[in-house]
Amino acid sequence: xxxxxxxxxxxxxxxxxxxxxxxxxxxxxxxxxxEIFPNISLGTVYRNLSQLTEQGxxxxxxxxxxxxxxxxxxxxxxxxxxxxxxxxxxxHNIYMDDVFNKIESEHNIQxxxxxxxxxxxxxxxxxLKN
Amino acid sequence: xxxxxxxxxxxxxxxxxxxxxxxxxxxxxxxxxxEIFPNISLGTVYRNLSQLTEQGxxxxxxxxxxxxxxxxxxxxxxxxxxxxxxxxxxxHNIYMDDVFNKIESEHNIQxxxxxxxxxxxxxxxxxLKN
DNA sequence: TTAATAACAGTAATGATTATCATTATTATT
DNA sequence: AATAATAATGATAATCATTACTGTTATTAA
Numbered sequence: 001x002x003x004x005x006x007x008x009x010x011x012x013x014x015x016x017x018x019x020x021x022x023x024x025x026x027x028x029x030x031x032x033x034x035e036i037f038p039n040i041s042l043g044t045v046y047r048n049l050s051q052l053t054e055q056g057x058x059x060x061x062x063x064x065x066x067x068x069x070x071x072x073x074x075x076x077x078x079x080x081x082x083x084x085x086x087x088x089x090x091x092h093n094i095y096m097d098d099v100f101n102k103i104e105s106e107h108n109i110q111x112x113x114x115x116x117x118x119x120x121x122x123x124x125x126x127x128l129k130n
Numbered sequence: 131x132x133x134x135x136x137x138x139x140x141x142x143x144x145x146x147x148x149x150x151x152x153x154x155x156x157x158x159x160x161x162x163x164x165e166i167f168p169n170i171s172l173g174t175v176y177r178n179l180s181q182l183t184e185q186g187x188x189x190x191x192x193x194x195x196x197x198x199x200x201x202x203x204x205x206x207x208x209x210x211x212x213x214x215x216x217x218x219x220x221x222h223n224i225y226m227d228d229v230f231n232k233i234e235s236e237h238n239i240q241x242x243x244x245x246x247x248x249x250x251x252x253x254x255x256x257x258l259k260n
Numbered sequence: 261t262t263a264a265t266a267a268c269a270g271t272a273a274t275g276a277t278t279a280t281c282a283t284t285a286t287t288a289t290t
Numbered sequence: 291a292a293t294a295a296t297a298a299t300g301a302t303a304a305t306c307a308t309t310a311c312t313g314t315t316a317t318t319a320a
Contacts, residue, residue: 005266005317026307041269046308048267064192066277067307080239093233099225103248107221109210110251110259115194118233121240129240135286135297156276171300176277178298196308197276 010048012036017058017072023079023088025067063088063117078116084125091118140178142166147188147202153209153218155197193218193247208246214255221248 016032017024024032030045049070052058059071063081069088071079078091093116100111121129146162147154154162160175179200182188189201193211199218201209208221223246230241251259 003266003318007267007317009267039269041271043270043309044268050309060194062192062194064190064198068194078233080237080241083242091233091237091239093229095229095232099223099229102225103208103221103223107210108253108256109221109248110256111210111248112213112251113249115245115247115249117245118239118241119243119245121242123238126238126240133287133297137286137298139299169300171302173278173301174299180278 004051007048009033009037009040009044010052013045013048014052014057014072017070019072021073021090023061023069023071025069027067029070061088061115061117078118080118080120080122082122082125083119084121084128087122089122134181137178139163139167139170139174140182143175143178144182144187144202147200149202151203151220153191153199153201155199157197159200191218191245191247208248210248210250210252212252212255213249214251214258217252219252 013029013033016029016036022028026042026045026049029049030040030042033040033045049058049060053060053070056074059074061069061071061079063069063079065081073090076093076096078093078096080089080091081087082089096114096116100114103109104111120126143159143163146159146166152158156172156175156179159179160170160172163170163175179188179190183190183200186204189204191199191201191209193199193209195211203220206223206226208223208226210219210221211217212219226244226246230244233239234241250256
């Protein structure tokens with residue numbers, strides 16, 4: 001197994017992701033990292049993003065928008081992609097463990113992880129609609 | 131609104147997607163479409179895939195594998211991406227409507243659609259494990 | 261202090277998807 | 291049926307997110 005060496009930039013990347021709930025993509029992350037490290041390379045951002053994802057320190061969200069989005073919050077929760085404003089919002093969801101257990105025993109499968117993405121209207125856009 | 135004209139190839143594309151439960155990507159679809167229409171263009175495949183997705187006749191599955199996958203079954207169901215064999219399997223799931231209702235009222239949001247992807251072991255790989 | 265090697269910047273390459281454009285097929289209208 | 295409008299198509303070029311490569315620098319173990 002390949003050892004991992006300390007990296008100031010990787011630390012800052014986690015910190016950046018944990019400081020926002022906007023679920024940014026690599027481009028946003030890159031431009032914000034450049035404010036801290038003006039000459040950081042885009043390759044470094046991608047390399048660290050995939051390493052951190054692999055190790056479970058961050059989450060990769062495939063929402064079908066053409067770019068991958070990332071989440072510094074690895075606690076179980078769901079996401080809403082709002083068709084009104086396009087934002088990706090966190091949805092606290094306590095019901096999935098129960099669903100897991102039922103489905104695991106029904107299908108004889110093992111569920112290690114999941115990704116639940118809702119499409120619809122966030123509370124702000126839903127309010128505007130009425 | 132742009133009118134839609136009949137297309138033999140689009141019809142065959144839906145039919146192809148409905149004939150399999152393998153959740154193929156554009157490349158697989160392209161090569162199978164070429165068996166029916168030897169000179170069909172890859173662009174035609176992509177164009178029809180996005181049109182059909184937009185109109186809700188098929189589903190686009192963003193599972194984070196680098197390519198988009200497509201599903202001809204638009205009835206509510208979930209998917210398992212098996213970490214053993216890599217397959218994408220259908221998971222019949224009757225529990226989500228209930229979860230929707232609870233979450234909609236908790237968050238004052240409107241849920242139009244959802245995509246639930248499990249990661250774990252399919253029943254075959256789970257059996258082999260023991 | 262040295263040796264091994266992970267992380268890095270800079271940049272080129274890859275590969276999935278989208279756009280363009282000239283031609284063909286479909287459909288509404290005469 | 292003939293015509294006109296325009297959607298669909300094949301071929302191909304362009305785009306753009308992501309990955310790979312290469313020489314250099316930083317980290318850490320010995």
